[in-house]
Amino acid sequence: MSLSLLPRLTSRVFSHYRRIATRLAGWIYDRPRLAAWFYAPESPEARYREHNGRMFAGFHEQERMLADQRRMAFYQAAITRHIQPGDRIIDLGTGTGILAALAARRGAAHVYAIDHSDILKHARTLAAANQIKNVEFVSAHSTEFRVDEPVDVILHEQMGDCLFDEAMVANVTDLRDRLLKPGGLILPSVFEFFCEPIKVRDSRLVPFIWELNVHGYDYSSLERERPQETGYYHLASSDLNLVDHFLGEPEPVLSIDLHTLNESDLPREVTFTRRVVNAGRLDGYAVFFRAWVDDDLSLSSSPVDQNRAPHWGFRILRTERDDFAVGDEIDVRLTVGTWTDLHSWRWSHVKRAAADTRLTAHGR
Numbered sequence: 001m002s003l004s005l006l007p008r009l010t011s012r013v014f015s016h017y018r019r020i021a022t023r024l025a026g027w028i029y030d031r032p033r034l035a036a037w038f039y040a041p042e043s044p045e046a047r048y049r050e051h052n053g054r055m056f057a058g059f060h061e062q063e064r065m066l067a068d069q070r071r072m073a074f075y076q077a078a079i080t081r082h083i084q085p086g087d088r089i090i091d092l093g094t095g096t097g098i099l100a101a102l103a104a105r106r107g108a109a110h111v112y113a114i115d116h117s118d119i120l121k122h123a124r125t126l127a128a129a130n131q132i133k134n135v136e137f138v139s140a141h142s143t144e145f146r147v148d149e150p151v152d153v154i155l156h157e158q159m160g161d162c163l164f165d166e167a168m169v170a171n172v173t174d175l176r177d178r179l180l181k182p183g184g185l186i187l188p189s190v191f192e193f194f195c196e197p198i199k200v201r202d203s204r205l206v207p208f209i210w211e212l213n214v215h216g217y218d219y220s221s222l223e224r225e226r227p228q229e230t231g232y233y234h235l236a237s238s239d240l241n242l243v244d245h246f247l248g249e250p251e252p253v254l255s256i257d258l259h260t261l262n263e264s265d266l267p268r269e270v271t272f273t274r275r276v277v278n279a280g281r282l283d284g285y286a287v288f289f290r291a292w293v294d295d296d297l298s299l300s301s302s303p304v305d306q307n308r309a310p311h312w313g314f315r316i317l318r319t320e321r322d323d324f325a326v327g328d329e330i331d332v333r334l335t336v337g338t339w340t341d342l343h344s345w346r347w348s349h350v351k352r353a354a355a356d357t358r359l360t361a362h363g364r
C-alpha cells in the first residue's frame with residue numbers, strides 16, 4: 001500500500017466509526033429510560049441559565065431595554081442620587097454595559113460588570129468606543145464571581161415581567177451575602193408585587209374556547225377537554241389597552257427589600273381580599289410590579305399606568321368569568337411551588353356577594 005493512501009484510509013475508518021457512534025447516540029436518546037443511564041439529567045436551574053444567557057446574547061432584547069426611556073431615566077436618576085464618587089460597584093448582569101457606564105461616569109472608582117451571556121463582548125467594545133474607564137468586564141455567572149474586597153453597591157436590573165421570574169432574589173442575595181460591605185447599598189432594593197383582579201376590555205377579550213359561540217357554532221362541548229398545562233391559563237401582554245379596569249383598589253400583595261430578604265422568606269401562599277369598587281366581569285389577575293428607589297423615584301409595570309415602563313410585559317392569570325357588583329368581595333388565593341417558575345403558580349377565588357351571604361368558589 002502506498003503511503004499516500006494511509007491518511008485517506010484512516011479518515012474513512014474514523015468517519016465510519018463516527019457515523020456509527022452518532023447513530024447509536026441518537027438511538028439511545030430516543031429511549032428516555034435508557035438515556036437516563038447515559039446522560040446526566042439537566043437541572044431546571046441549568047436549563048434556565050442556558051435559556052437566559054441565550055435570550056440576552058442578541059441585540060433584540062438589549063435594544064428593547066435600552067429604548068425603554070422610563071427604565072433608563074429611572075436608573076440614571078437612581079445612579080445620580082445614590083452612587084458616590086469613589087464607590088466600588090458590582091453591576092450584576094451588565095448586558096451592553098449601560099449601567100456600569102453610567103456609574104463610571106458618576107465617578108465610581110471601580111465597577112465589576114458581570115454577565116454570563118455572549119453580549120459581554122459587545123459591552124467591552126462599547127466601553128472602549130465611549131472612553132469608559134474603571135469598568136472591569138467579567139464573563140461569568142454571578143454565583144461564580146469572587147473578589148477580595150467587598151463592594152459599596154450592587155447595581156442590577158434583574159426584574160422579570162412577574163418580578164421574580166429572572167431569579168432576581170437568588171442572584172442578588174447571593175452577591176449581597178458574599179460581597180457587599182455591611183451597610184452597603186443594593187440599587188434598586190424595594191419592590192412591590194401586585195396580583196390585581198381585572199376586567200379585560202370587551203373588544204380585547206379572548207374567552208376560553210368552550211365559552212365561545214361563533215355565529216351559532218357552539219364550542220361548549222370542548223369544556224371537557226380543558227387543557228391541563230398551566231401555560232394555557234397565562235396571557236402575556238404589554239398592551240396598555242388590554243385591561244379595562246381593576247375591580248378593587250390596587251395594593252401590593254407582597255413588599256420586599258433585598259437588603260434584608262432571604263429567598264426562603266418568600267411565602268408559598270398569598271391570600272388577600274379585594275372589595276369591588278368598579279363593577280364588572282372578573283377575567284383574571286394582572287401580575288405586575290413597582291420598583292422603588294426613593295419616595296419620588298419608582299418604576300411601574302402596571303397594565304393601566306400610562307407611565308409604565310413599556311418594555312416589560314405583564315401577565316394575566318386567567319380565570320373563569322365571574323360578574324361582580326360594587327360592594328362584593330373577592331377572596332383570592334395564590335399558591336406557588338417556586339416564585340421563579342410561573343408554571344408552578346395556582347390561583348383561585350371565593351366570591352362573597354354583597355347582596356347575600358352565599359359563597360361561590362372558583363379556581364384552578
Ligand SMILES: C[S@@+](CC[C@H](N)C(=O)[O-])C[C@H]1O[C@@H](n2cnc3c(N)ncnc32)[C@H](O)[C@@H]1O
Pocket residue numbers: 052053056057065066092093094095096097098099114115116117119140141142143156157158159171
Ligand atoms: C434585564 S438584562 C439587563 C442588562 C443591563 N443591566 C441593562 O440594564 O440594560 C439582564 C442581564 O443580566 C444577565 N444575567 C442574568 N442573570 C445573570 C447572572 N446570574 N449572572 C450574570 N449575568 C446574568 C443577562 O445575560 C442579561 O444580559
